[in-house]
Amino acid sequence: MTDIARERITVAKTIMTVDDSPSMRMLLRVALTDLGYDVIEAEDGVHALEKLGGVEPDLLITDINMPRMDGFGLIAEVRGQGRRSLPILVLTTESSDEKKQRARSAGATGWIVKPFHPDKLAAAIRRVLH
Template identity: 85%
Template sequence: MTKTILTVDDSPSMRMLLRAALTDLGYDIVEAEDGVHALEKLEGNQPDLLITDINMPRLDGFGLIETVRGKGCTEMPILVLTTESSDEKKQRARAAGATGWIVKPFHPEKLAVAIRRVLH
């Protein structure tokens, strides 16, 4: 069965890069442009993995992760894909419930390895 990944990023070009990389790896992709849009996409749907940016309008990645985890969704892995690389931000993401962290720009093979690590 094909796994579904929800990608959340306010950059259309980043969503396009993710879609290209992830569909090449055989995943189905659902896209959202910010945290609010992602929560709408999650209603009634549970993807196998959530990949989110941190810095976005309306609802940032930290808020999205906290909201998703707060709704009792603890099974789904959440990877953060961002230009941020500070330890403080990584710790904040982990505290919110993130499973892993990938720094942009991403290398498709490293992304594939990170996804395989969290998807069982």
């Protein structure tokens, strides 16, 4: 293994993406791995909480409208578990001020509107991770 490859492995940050759309999860996976991040995927809030039992991601990116548990519920649960320092970005088609305020009140760190541009996604991630 080269020194560069070894360095990438040791510094790679992990991002959990939560979205009920397989195509959106795939788009996020491609964009995030191209940026050098490791990606863990979940299909809704319940699935994300199950996965969070065994991993400590550096960032959580969640949709709002999902079955079983929506993004608002997921954010509240994550914050309720004491994960106050975990940055949470909301990635959604929703753009109303009321929804943004509700997400902020639940504990979201930031907001990105779908469809996302990879450069804007990268900038939002840099703001909350570095």
